[in-house]
Amino acid sequence: MMLPRAVLRTAARLRPRSSGGFVAGALALGSLGLPGLPLGTLPRARHVLLLAPHPDDESIGCGGTVARWTAARTRVSFLLVSDGEASIGPVLPTRTIATRRRREAGIAAARLGLPAPIALGLPDGHLADHVPDIARAIRRIATEDRPDLVLTPWALERHADHRAVTRAVAAALPDHEHVWGYEAHTPIPQPSHVIDVTATLAAKHAALRAHVTAAQAFDLQAAIDLARWRSLATRGGTGAAEAFLVLPARDLDALLTVGDRMWDPASADRPSGDHTHPDDVPGDRAPGRDAPGRGLPRRRHGRSTVRGPQRPIDRTTPIDPTTQGESPA
Numbered sequence: 001m002m003l004p005r006a007v008l009r010t011a012a013r014l015r016p017r018s019s020g021g022f023v024a025g026a027l028a029l030g031s032l033g034l035p036g037l038p039l040g041t042l043p044r045a046r047h048v049l050l051l052a053p054h055p056d057d058e059s060i061g062c063g064g065t066v067a068r069w070t071a072a073r074t075r076v077s078f079l080l081v082s083d084g085e086a087s088i089g090p091v092l093p094t095r096t097i098a099t100r101r102r103r104e105a106g107i108a109a110a111r112l113g114l115p116a117p118i119a120l121g122l123p124d125g126h127l128a129d130h131v132p133d134i135a136r137a138i139r140r141i142a143t144e145d146r147p148d149l150v151l152t153p154w155a156l157e158r159h160a161d162h163r164a165v166t167r168a169v170a171a172a173l174p175d176h177e178h179v180w181g182y183e184a185h186t187p188i189p190q191p192s193h194v195i196d197v198t199a200t201l202a203a204k205h206a207a208l209r210a211h212v213t214a215a216q217a218f219d220l221q222a223a224i225d226l227a228r229w230r231s232l233a234t235r236g237g238t239g240a241a242e243a244f245l246v247l248p249a250r251d252l253d254a255l256l257t258v259g260d261r262m263w264d265p266a267s268a269d270r271p272s273g274d275h276t277h278p279d280d281v282p283g284d285r286a287p288g289r290d291a292p293g294r295g296l297p298r299r300r301h302g303r304s305t306v307r308g309p310q311r312p313i314d315r316t317t318p319i320d321p322t323t324q325g326e327s328p329a
């Protein structure tokens with residue numbers, strides 16, 4: 001599916017402006033005008049590449065769909081970009097949070113039928129500074145496995161880390177035709193695909209329950225409620241579904257630019273690699289991390305003082321969930 005030229009033109013018009021991105025971006029999105037919804041059809045795939053900026057995004061955004069693919073013996077590679085160590089504030093040492101969340105991601109993956117994640121350990125909240133690193137990791141996997149489709153947060157996600165990962169997809173695989181954008185924190189106003197996940201809702205729920213640490217900041221049950229609501233389009237609200245905006249990679253940059261305007265206008269004009277983290281912008285209202293940290297101390301993560309457990313890309317660390325303790329969920 002091609003992104004209509006009206007969207008590309010609108011995105012191009014937004015580029016030189018410094019404000020007003022939200023309304024213009026919303027108008028651009030509304031101009032998508034996709035005809036109808038191909039409901040409930042899960043395409044056959046030999047190999048799927050799943051990208052999660054943080055532990056839990058995969059379960060929230062596409063856990064039910066992924067479980068359908070794994071049940072159909074589709075091979076899925078799971079690239080976990082950060083350990084989500086900025087999720088719950090400074091209530092625990094950063095390394096402790098990272099270790100817990102990475103382990104929980106492994107448990108969730110197993111519950112979805114996925115292999116252990118390939119964990120990059122890049123710094124939560126600062127993924128926009130690491131787009132080339134993420135792209136390199138994507139390229140390495142894609143060169144070896146040649147995925148039929150790629151799952152990544154859709155391009156207008158509010159979280160800057162989510163857009164950074166999708167930007168890396170566009171950079172790494174510019175000719176890929178099937179990039180499935182899933183909704184993790186920002187709903188897709190007009191999905192191109194709604195996949196029925198009634199049969200795998202229990203697996204999605206189980207995966208969400210594995211994210212015990214994230215649940216200190218989020219009520220992950222909300223993802224189940226959204227899936228039930230999405231089934232209005234598939235089963236009259238009696239089942240569960242997940243929504244996607246599927247685009248060729250070449251159309252992602254225009255929409256990502258709209259996303260930058262909408263959610264992070266202060267840094268949208270800066271060159272790539274010089275995006276100030278939302279938390280560093282006084283008065284910025286954008287969420288700087290996965291979790292709002294309900295009732296928890298606000299974590300200050302200016303880039304000079306707090307870093308995640310960063311490690312070289314070539315030392316990726318698959319997790320063996322069978323060796324990890326079961327979460328109490």
Ligand SMILES: [Zn+2]
Pocket residue numbers: 053054057159162184290
């Ligand atoms: Zn996330």
